[in-house]
Amino acid sequence: MSDREIIIPAAMKAIVERAGYAPAVKVGDTLFCAGQVGRTPDLQVIEDPEQQFICAWENLREVLEAGGCTFEDVVDMTTYHVDMSKHMAVFREVKNRLFPKGLCAWTCIGVSELAHPGLLVEIKCVAVRRT
DSSP, X not given: OOOEEXXXXXXXXXXXXXXXXXXEEEEXXXXXXXXXXXXXXXXXBOOSHHHHHHHHHHHHHHHHHHTTOOXXXXXXXXXXXXXXXXXXXXXXXXXXXXSOTTXXXXXXXEESOOXXXXXXXXXXXXXXXXX
């Protein structure tokens, strides 16, 4: 018997059907979250950078909650940035407003593009539910 559970928040069923991936996989108390981006439930990319970043964090929060975790449970995070130097100040301001500081390892990686035109960030993480 496997303790692997696929986590799909209700609002993300369309992306699972379109892209064929799981937003998260839970194994025991550990939740492996796929990268989350700033787009609406109907898969539209949000154009305003600040609003896109807020949405990416909110999408991550939704995946974590569906897996029984919170931002405080995140132990490792990787963020992928298009035009990192141009948008990092705004991204960091949004992150500091929404995500607890200093609770996880964090790696930022600059990339030339993400899965769809207009996406500026993707946030991927691993969380361990505190018992």
